[in-house]
Amino acid sequence: MVVRNVRIRFGSLADRPDQMLVGLMSAYGTHLLRWAIAILYLWFGSLKLIDASPATELVVRTVFWLPPRMALVFIGSWEVLIGAGLLFTHPLVLRATLFLLWLQIAGTFQVFFLLPQAALQGGNPLLPTLEGQYAIKNLVLIAGGLVIGSTVRRGTKESRRLI
Numbered sequence: 001m002v003v004r005n006v007r008i009r010f011g012s013l014a015d016r017p018d019q020m021l022v023g024l025m026s027a028y029g030t031h032l033l034r035w036a037i038a039i040l041y042l043w044f045g046s047l048k049l050i051d052a053s054p055a056t057e058l059v060v061r062t063v064f065w066l067p068p069r070m071a072l073v074f075i076g077s078w079e080v081l082i083g084a085g086l087l088f089t090h091p092l093v094l095r096a097t098l099f100l101l102w103l104q105i106a107g108t109f110q111v112f113f114l115l116p117q118a119a120l121q122g123g124n125p126l127l128p129t130l131e132g133q134y135a136i137k138n139l140v141l142i143a144g145g146l147v148i149g150s151t152v153r154r155g156t157k158e159s160r161r162l163i
Helices: 010-049 056-062 068-085 091-108 130-136 138-149 156-161
Strands: none
Touching: 010 068, 010 138, 056 068, 068 091, 091 138, 130 138
């Protein structure tokens, strides 16, 4: 027996679960991104404050205008402040926090100008060192900051509901 004209559309079977998953990602993705970046900044900043960061030498060498311990405290405090600020949804707090984040991120890229030998193997921009990779990963933080920044004009009712 041959059954003809019986078609099961995978698209129609997957449409409802897909809508649900996309809805969940839309509702919670930005908030989870904000919390994840907050945790990262709190964690990495705290490591600098207790002088336990693997990036200590890099920080000291790029923030050369401050004594070593003060450079770590300065950058570590700055990062902890960014992390703490990301835990709040108030538009003014987020704007100020994102301003600090942009300045901090810009500072991380100075390694390519101040210490290219530490950031690139043989000066080749296609061959970053571990330190170079540490700086390049901040491209993801830039994108995350842009996504978070896109929320500052949303209604405060919606922001508070999804904290």
